[in-house]
Amino acid sequence: MLDHTSKKIKERKALVVNPAKTCQPIGAMYAALGIHNCLPHSHGSQGCCSFHRMHLTRHFRDPVVASTSSFTEGASVFGGGANLKTSIKNVFSIYKPDVIAINTTCLSETIGDDLPTIIKDSEIPKGKFVFHANTPSYAGSHVTGFSNMVKAMVTNFSEGKGDGINKKVNIIPGYTEPGDMRELKRIVKIMDIPCILFPDTSGVVDSPMTGKYEMYPKGGTRVGDLIDTGNSIATVALGSFASEAAAYELEKRCKVDAHILNLPIGIKATDELIMELVKITGKDVPYELEEERGQLVDIMTDTHHHFHGKRVAIFGDPDHVIAMTEFTLSLGMKPVYVVTGTPGISFEKQVQKMLEDSHLQGMVKSSGDLFALHQWIKKDPVDLLIGNTYGKYIARAEDIPLVRFGFPNLDRSVHSYFPIVGYKGAMRIIEMISNALLERVDRDAVDEDFELVL
Amino acid sequence: MIKLKNIQKILEEYPPKVKKNREKHMVVKGLDEKHEIEANTRTIPGIITNRGCCFAGCKGVVLGPLRDVVHIVHGPVGCSYYTWGTRRHKGRSEAGEDNFLSYCFTTDMQESDIVFGGEKKLREAVKEAYELFKPEAITISATCPVGLIGDDIHAVARDAQNEFGIQVLAFDCEGYKGVSQSAGHHIANNVLMRDVIGTGDAETGKYSINILGEYNIGGDGWEISRILSKIGYHIVSIMTGDGTYKELKSAHKADLNLVQCHRSINYIAEMIEVKYGTPWLKVNFIGIESTIKTLRHMAKYFGDQVLIDRTEVVITEELASIEESLKIYKKMCAGKTALLFVGGSRAHHYQGLLRELGIETVMAGYEFGHRDDYEGRDVIPYIKMDADSRNIPELQVTKDEKNYRLYLSPEKIEALKKEMPLSRYDGMIKEMKGGSYIIDDLNHFETEELLKKLKPSLFCSGIKDKFVAQKMGIFSKQLHSYDYSGPYAGFKGAIVFAKDISMGMNTPTWSFITPPWKKIPMLEGKIVKEVGAC
Numbered sequence: 001m002l003d004h005t006s007k008k009i010k011e012r013k014a015l016v017v018n019p020a021k022t023c024q025p026i027g028a029m030y031a032a033l034g035i036h037n038c039l040p041h042s043h044g045s046q047g048c049c050s051f052h053r054m055h056l057t058r059h060f061r062d063p064v065v066a067s068t069s070s071f072t073e074g075a076s077v078f079g080g081g082a083n084l085k086t087s088i089k090n091v092f093s094i095y096k097p098d099v100i101a102i103n104t105t106c107l108s109e110t111i112g113d114d115l116p117t118i119i120k121d122s123e124i125p126k127g128k129f130v131f132h133a134n135t136p137s138y139a140g141s142h143v144t145g146f147s148n149m150v151k152a153m154v155t156n157f158s159e160g161k162g163d164g165i166n167k168k169v170n171i172i173p174g175y176t177e178p179g180d181m182r183e184l185k186r187i188v189k190i191m192d193i194p195c196i197l198f199p200d201t202s203g204v205v206d207s208p209m210t211g212k213y214e215m216y217p218k219g220g221t222r223v224g225d226l227i228d229t230g231n232s233i234a235t236v237a238l239g240s241f242a243s244e245a246a247a248y249e250l251e252k253r254c255k256v257d258a259h260i261l262n263l264p265i266g267i268k269a270t271d272e273l274i275m276e277l278v279k280i281t282g283k284d285v286p287y288e289l290e291e292e293r294g295q296l297v298d299i300m301t302d303t304h305h306h307f308h309g310k311r312v313a314i315f316g317d318p319d320h321v322i323a324m325t326e327f328t329l330s331l332g333m334k335p336v337y338v339v340t341g342t343p344g345i346s347f348e349k350q351v352q353k354m355l356e357d358s359h360l361q362g363m364v365k366s367s368g369d370l371f372a373l374h375q376w377i378k379k380d381p382v383d384l385l386i387g388n389t390y391g392k393y394i395a396r397a398e399d400i401p402l403v404r405f406g407f408p409n410l411d412r413s414v415h416s417y418f419p420i421v422g423y424k425g426a427m428r429i430i431e432m433i434s435n436a437l438l439e440r441v442d443r444d445a446v447d448e449d450f451e452l453v454l
Numbered sequence: 455m456i457k458l459k460n461i462q463k464i465l466e467e468y469p470p471k472v473k474k475n476r477e478k479h480m481v482v483k484g485l486d487e488k489h490e491i492e493a494n495t496r497t498i499p500g501i502i503t504n505r506g507c508c509f510a511g512c513k514g515v516v517l518g519p520l521r522d523v524v525h526i527v528h529g530p531v532g533c534s535y536y537t538w539g540t541r542r543h544k545g546r547s548e549a550g551e552d553n554f555l556s557y558c559f560t561t562d563m564q565e566s567d568i569v570f571g572g573e574k575k576l577r578e579a580v581k582e583a584y585e586l587f588k589p590e591a592i593t594i595s596a597t598c599p600v601g602l603i604g605d606d607i608h609a610v611a612r613d614a615q616n617e618f619g620i621q622v623l624a625f626d627c628e629g630y631k632g633v634s635q636s637a638g639h640h641i642a643n644n645v646l647m648r649d650v651i652g653t654g655d656a657e658t659g660k661y662s663i664n665i666l667g668e669y670n671i672g673g674d675g676w677e678i679s680r681i682l683s684k685i686g687y688h689i690v691s692i693m694t695g696d697g698t699y700k701e702l703k704s705a706h707k708a709d710l711n712l713v714q715c716h717r718s719i720n721y722i723a724e725m726i727e728v729k730y731g732t733p734w735l736k737v738n739f740i741g742i743e744s745t746i747k748t749l750r751h752m753a754k755y756f757g758d759q760v761l762i763d764r765t766e767v768v769i770t771e772e773l774a775s776i777e778e779s780l781k782i783y784k785k786m787c788a789g790k791t792a793l794l795f796v797g798g799s800r801a802h803h804y805q806g807l808l809r810e811l812g813i814e815t816v817m818a819g820y821e822f823g824h825r826d827d828y829e830g831r832d833v834i835p836y837i838k839m840d841a842d843s844r845n846i847p848e849l850q851v852t853k854d855e856k857n858y859r860l861y862l863s864p865e866k867i868e869a870l871k872k873e874m875p876l877s878r879y880d881g882m883i884k885e886m887k888g889g890s891y892i893i894d895d896l897n898h899f900e901t902e903e904l905l906k907k908l909k910p911s912l913f914c915s916g917i918k919d920k921f922v923a924q925k926m927g928i929f930s931k932q933l934h935s936y937d938y939s940g941p942y943a944g945f946k947g948a949i950v951f952a953k954d955i956s957m958g959m960n961t962p963t964w965s966f967i968t969p970p971w972k973k974i975p976m977l978e979g980k981i982v983k984e985v986g987a988c
Contacts, residue, residue, distance in 0.1 A: 002556055004587050014578035015586075016531065016562040023532030045598055045629040046497055047507025051536035053918050058540075063921045065898060070497040070505075072842050076602065076630040087500030093469050094899050095502065106530045107598035107630060110568055137530035138563045138599070211967045213902065213925040341531075371557075390538075393556050 017371035021341025023137035024145030031149035032101035034199020036220030044105025102132035109136035131156035160230025162255030174239035183419035230254030239319025266327025316406035484888035502898035511638025512627035519543035529597025534560035634822035643721035654703025659688035667715030670695025672940015717798030741807030783952035788812035790911035802882035830881035
């Protein structure tokens with residue numbers, strides 16, 4: 001497995017091998033699925049749309065439907081205006097969504113299609129919405145695409161004066177699983193805080209089987225609520241890479257205060273979220289949450305010997321990786337290699353600081369790839385790998401246990417139904433890490449050291 | 455005719471322009487003699503097609519499986535990323551042999567590369583790839599923006615080839631070329647034919663063959679090779695599942711070319727025949743009867759009694775080994791119906807296997823087949839070339855005076871043509887039952903409507919369709935990825951397929967869809983009781 005990856009590291013300036021990111025439009029497509037009765041539309045040649053649907057479908061094992069402008073060579077030279085107008089007409093008459101959320105690709109961005117003008121000149125039935133986000137694949141990553149689409153939701157829908165008239169808190173959950181979005185809604189519900197979560201893919205890509213296929217499932221943030229985000233008390237944006245652009249946009253447009261937090265993965269980050277919500281709303285923290293937190297600390301204490309001092313490599317999307325790095329430190333682990341494929345110097349700064357504060361030396365890289373990560377591991381191995389499905393090649397090559405974390409998870413199921421955020425999610429992560437490490441202890445033990453109780 | 459009504463109803467839902475377009479892509483078998491279908495035309499924007507792009511057809515399908523080659527994708531990160539490990543073209547290498555199948559290589563173009571051009575970065579990337587991996591060859595595949603910004607990938611390839619002394623091949627497979635994956639097949643075929651095939655000089659044995667258009671999904675190619683080797687064939691090269699650049703170079707030295715996937719590789723099959731004199735045989739290793747038929751055709755082509763006898767021995771042995779399991783699955787499948795919608799060949803190839811299991815195919819369609827895949831190669835002279843396909847280059851080859859040779863005399867070939875599909879393919883429609891539907895470039899709306907109206911037991915399609923059907927309670931088998939199972943080809947594969955679909959159609963989970971409280975009239979019962987109590 002990966003036999004051509006050598007220990008010897010040669011600097012690469014141009015060739016990326018086994019990337020730790022993918023391109024913008026898939027993130028935008030995912031975000032758009034978080035609007036109720038919305039059809040994502042890909043303005044480019046149809047290959048992108050198929051690839052993005054394919055990948056999301058494999059991750060969620062649920063239908064992911066989106067339309068495309070299906071550029072031909074002619075449109076690529078003379079512009080895709082006619083393709084988009086035809087698309088909008090066909091989509092509304094055949095598929096009848098309430099909203100079409102358009103993302104762009106490297107094709108339409110390179111030729112410079114003017115989307116606002118094309119949309120303005122299109123036939124849009126009364127009461128229906130068409131909006132777009134520019135998502136050039138040659139900038140940033142899928143996380144950037146998600147961020148751009150969420151920002152576009154604000155630009156196109158949010159109205160209000162930020163006077164908190166609706167008594168709600170906006171929550172932007174980041175590029176997370178529907179299980180996480182459900183957990184966030186549960187937390188604010190038990191805190192008795194009315195909220196608008198957007199985008200919200202719960203009930204969309206984790207829809208039940210009923211014997212009837214629903215093209216637009218029950219879930220997704222309603223357009224009315226998107227508009228209402230401008231009337232909220234505050235916006236809590238989780239994960240700066242995925243969520244802060246929209247929160248700042250909302251602050252700019254409607255004067256709703258933006259509160260940027262880390263993704264609430266692990267105890268510290270969840271504490272911060274709860275404290276911020278208390279600060280914003282003045283609400284008390286109910287016993288139910290306190291109990292969950294206490295249970296989590298109890299578990300962490302009971303099991304600390306499982307992970308203490310273990311060297312771990314973490315890769316994936318920046319918001320996830322930043323939060324996970326912090327959590328592994330809280331567990332007494334050593335996150336020695338920390339990589340994201342998404343560009344952004346703030347990632348390196350944040351992670352470096354965490355490591356320094358813990359007196360740890362490690363390699364940290366944004367715009368990194370899995371080939372480089374593998375080379376580091378070859379030189380100086382780790383006890384655990386935390387990352388998406390693509391980590392399984394390295395895990396196998398180097399015989400390291402892998403905890404599947406983040407997007408995409410193509411070779412295991414059920415992950416999208418359960419949270420990794422909040423105290424509950426932290427418990428689940430501990431269970432995953434413990435199980436991975438202990439399975440390895442069992443596998444490697446000689447008979448006389450094979451323990452019944454661990 | 456009820457059958458026609460179903461299609462009419464679907465078409466009536468469309469805006470007039472869409473209706474006019476789509477009705478040409480739909481045929482009911484037996485309605486007229488000609489069965490002319492429109493295919494390989496541009497996709498209707500916004501229709502929710504299943505199609506992919508030219509890049510997918512070139513790099514994803516034809517080139518990607520060549521395991522000893524570093525395939526560099528020149529573009530932003532997505533295109534390479536989505537073709538990394540997602541198509542299950544398996545490959546294994548002997549110790550010391552190159553195998554890059556678990557890798558993904560890209561120039562990861564950034565904004566500055568779009569603005570100032572990406573040629574410099576590509577040059578550097580090829581150099582780095584060469585220095586790091588020392589592969590047999592390198593391919594460069596273009597993606598959408600490359601053609602638009604005018605990067606000269608051919609100049610980069612030429613210079614790198616001179617500098618490093620290995621072949622570096624450039625493919626103009628920008629995603630917007632043509633109307634589907636199909637254009638990419640053609641582009642890949644052209645370059646492999648022009649620059650690779652014919653450059654090698656490997657020794658070939660008796661009964662030497664190439665297997666064309668077989669990508670070893672889930673190990674299909676290995677099952678086919680197992681059977682052929684058992685009989686005594688010498689496989690010179692496989693295009694391209696578990697294939698190598700090294701073997702491909704000597705493909706011109708085989709005595710017969712087998713064509714499994716007609717759509718993706720017929721260009722090479724035809725060109726080899728013109729240039730080197732080797733005829734091709736349309737084969738089908740999917741299904742037991744088709745496999746047997748294919749093996750007998752092959753034996754007859756070589757005409758050697760030892761080979762013919764050996765073929766029969768192997769067939770008997772193989773049949774005996776699957777007989778028992780086949781009986782079980784036939785019982786589980788009998789009387790069921792299926793809809794088939796797969797890329798450019800499987801929608802045809804699987805019909806025989808399904809029939810053997812007792813399953814009737816009531817609708818079949820291709821994403822990107824051409825008219826010849828539907829109607830047979832006889833219609834090729836009548837296919838109108840449209841503007842979208844005109845830009846895909848046609849490679850003209852001529853007789854290679856040095857390497858041209860005829861294994862059989864032209865007279866013998868002519869005689870054999872009457873008995874087997876030599877350099878001929880009759881298409882899908884001919885094999886289908888009267889009253890069945892043939893629909894090209896089926897879209898999401900049509901899929902949903904047909905599933906509701908026809909209520910098949912089985913829907914064979916891809917990942918994007920799978921969960922749509924299953925939400926309705928209809929088992930959907932992926933015929934691209936085989937749902938991570940396989941092989942499905944050959945004798946053993948037929949049993950694996952039969953087992954998989956029997957399992958899928960009969961899994962206990964279907965019975966849980968309706969909750970018990972929706973099956974039993976609970977409320978009613980209580981009211982009656984209460985009334986009684988009064």
